[in-house]
Amino acid sequence: MSPSPHRTALVVDDEEVIRRLVRTVLEADEFVVSEAPDGPVALRTAAEAKPAIIILDVMMPDMDGVEVCRRLDHEAVKVVMLTARDDPELERRCKEAGADAFLTKPFSSTELLAVLEGLIG
């Protein structure tokens, strides 16, 4: 079965373990997954690989997730932000930056799958 162009995802987190876990669940859900450890790599990968979904950690050194989100082409991609805690102010800033959905760490695999289904079916 060839991968649908809709089932491509980029996982952006400075923690390798988180990238690995998210990637594993996405691959089990038949996504083709790429990874980026920081904002600049994420923006480059997003421009080249054109994923349908970006799972984007908010808390990263140098360029944080909100800034990465702001610089993305939102016509082409849906963005799920990973936040460390429930924070309405942060969620508001993420939405302004174009985020489509949120997951609060720690999240369950079911929550992750439900968010993805909500965004691309």
Add this chain to the structure above:
Amino acid sequence: MMTDPSRPAGPSPASAGGPASTGGAGESATDALERQLHVFAKDAVAAYRSERVRAAELERALNTLETAFLETIRSLAFTVEAKDAYTGQHLERCRVYGLAVLDKLGIASDYPDAQYGFLLHDSGKVGVPDSILGKPGPLTTAEWRVMRTHPLIGYQMLAEIPFLSTAAEIVRSHHEMFDGGGYPEGLAREQIPLPARVFSVVDAYDAMTTNRPYRAALSAEHAAGEISRMAGSQFDPEVSKAFVELAPTLPTVTGG
């Protein structure tokens, strides 16, 4: 055929103990963990998908049941109505208008079975002889006494049916008046169940705006004025107010 030297293509004596035995000492704990993680993730996705399929199936089944239930109730209500003088879409208009008022009052979800009560309000008329129901002239006192049993007969028909408790209350109290002057129990004000107070208003409005053998239909404005005029006596003032506000935008009931 693709081959991967690190993974046996099928069972063999060397791998019978499980995938972790592949490569013996070359296998790192991280690789084993990685494979275990993949199995867990596959599990999670499979469980999620089957749950979603099941939820969709259940929702379809529930919709089918609700439709079948509504049609059954409708059929029963029409059967009773056929005995009586009412015509056309009176029952359906009562249902639609009643739901609109409950919605406007913000209490529709508190009374999920109210619509069945709106349809079945006169079901107790099966217990009233045709000679009385169809009598061309005015009823005698004795005949009125029989006629006035129909709310309680209807209530007794429905009281034991699960999920129809509100409907049964509406049937029982649909001829009560806000000031206590109605029947069968002479209840007043908050003693009358709220959905029954709603029904009284929509039933009266529909009766007034429908042609009858003995008079032409009133205009919608005239009928709404009558509802306002009888607020506090025949009708609950708050329900009347909500209804009169709603009246110009009531949904149209077609068919029949």
